[in-house]
Amino acid sequence: MSSPPTMADAPTPVDASAPAEAAPSADPGPRAPMRLLRAVGARLVAVASVLLGAATLAFVGLKLLPGDPVATLLGPQTTASPAVRAQIRADYGFDEPVLRQYLHYLGELLHGRLGESYQLQQPVSALIGEQFRPTLELASAALGLAVVIAVVSAITTAGRRSGLRSALSAWELVAVSTPSFWLGIVLLTVFSFRLQWFPVAGTEGVQTLVLPAVTLALPIAGVLAQVLREGLETALAEPFVVTARARGLSRIAVRVRHAFRHAAIPLLTLSGWLTGTLLGGTVLVEKVFARPGIGALTLQSVNTKDMPVVMGVVLLAALVFVVISQVTDLLYLVIDPRLRKG
């Protein structure tokens, strides 16, 4: 839902420079396995540095949180004695020097421990684990839906000066400008309360997933369709399209088999934006549809100033982002053979 990107300002993958530096194509020097190893190493360093940065940012946030952490931990209505407070202070390591707390925090992270929630008396990783499934279901359903809508809308209308094309373009503009929380409320009003086709809330069954997924998917589909159409129109203007048509391929086959591959490249550069939009969007969509999930957990933690949980979600988001951008880089090679030479 962030600013609808177009090809003009499509974000570049975060570590685009790292592998390029590590595997210079002109350099015949080390043997292939060495080069591969170095490329993989450079990637790992890039991944680790983003994660370390996010962890540091989160830790700085924790330390900047105003007020005594013990008071936040105990909540407003507390009768805890000074002895209990001192005990908590010692247990959580609040009395240690900040640098030591930071190193300790990083050490815990290396073991996959995200710390303990201030409010819910549970490990953050367990809390996130519990809420992971509904959010994953929502995000993947929305992603699938958005891609299908965008592909169909772009392939059928790219390069054609028809009424359908302008109608779809106008629709896409509305879709990218519509706040998802409002879209959700409109869909709920029409399809749950008026027509009663779908349940109002809950997570049981596919029925409950339809409206939230559509809500999350439509604005994304708008952006994807715009970028995809622009890419398709560029590709369709290339000489190879004429060649393919001359070989007897049908219009639609040229689009699907040849032009689409080219148009998919700018689409891939959006994967980072896409991940962020899906993850951030779940906070709003889960609130509208009263669904449980990572978004609902985040909102609850923001409301109770439960910083360790918020930090955990931030780290999860950073992890998802780096994994996706690595996968995207591999996908570039799959889609575009010209890039394989390095």
Add this chain to the structure above:
Amino acid sequence: MAQATIDKARPVRIRRRGRVGPGVASAFAVLALFALIGLAPGLFTDTSPIETDPLAALRGPGAGHWFGTDQLGRDVFARVLHGARPSLLLGLGATVFALIGGTLWGLASALGGRVADQVGMRLADIMLSLPELLLALFVVTLLGRGTVDVMIAVAVAAMPGYARLVRAEALVVRRSGYVEAAAGLGLLRGVLIVRHVLPNAIGPLLVLGTVGFGTSLIYASGLSFLGLGAQPPSPEWGAMLSEGRGFLETAWWIGVFPGAAVTCAVIAVNVAGRHARARFAGGIAR
């Protein structure tokens, strides 16, 4: 590059500067109308946005109340109009704050030496790897809720994007001949930045800022919808939506109209932003 290929492929109408299509014109008209409503909502309605009337509660849209009434009998039309100022100011404030912060950040990075550049840009990388809304929520956790806090949170989330742009522009300008000449003439660094570097970066920055205004509007009203920004008696659109969520079964109009107002504003801003971008990219608009 993509634009150029399309241009070659089929004739594109080139409009002279100053002429705009009907879509863009109506977008600017809508923006002007929203600005007027925000400045003087009293011109459009005499009804109070906060006065309750229990006898007229939950009435549907009709002649007396164009957008109906809410659970306390307040006129939704008056509330939407009076909500324009807080809602638009929230988005505008966040955008202005992000532009200023991003400019300072970008300039510091470009002109402050290697270490400042490394620190500044790595921080931007990390922040850009996080979802904007999540970053804003992180800041709200630190600051607490309230309109100013939400404004700052949305601004901080948008800042790294502007910082990158300003840094790139500043680096280009700094190496250009006339800036080196100006520096050679002994111009002070500060004067150099204000007089030569900034004016060159301001064009693309404003284009990005226009699109960013739309995004900020969505996020700011979204955070209010989540209960973190403007609080309920305020007719801020996101807060109204949040109240309306509880009455969807009986009174859809409480939530639907303020959301429609946000959407209209964002569509108008986006159309204007695209127009600005197209003009900036060489005066070509399709």
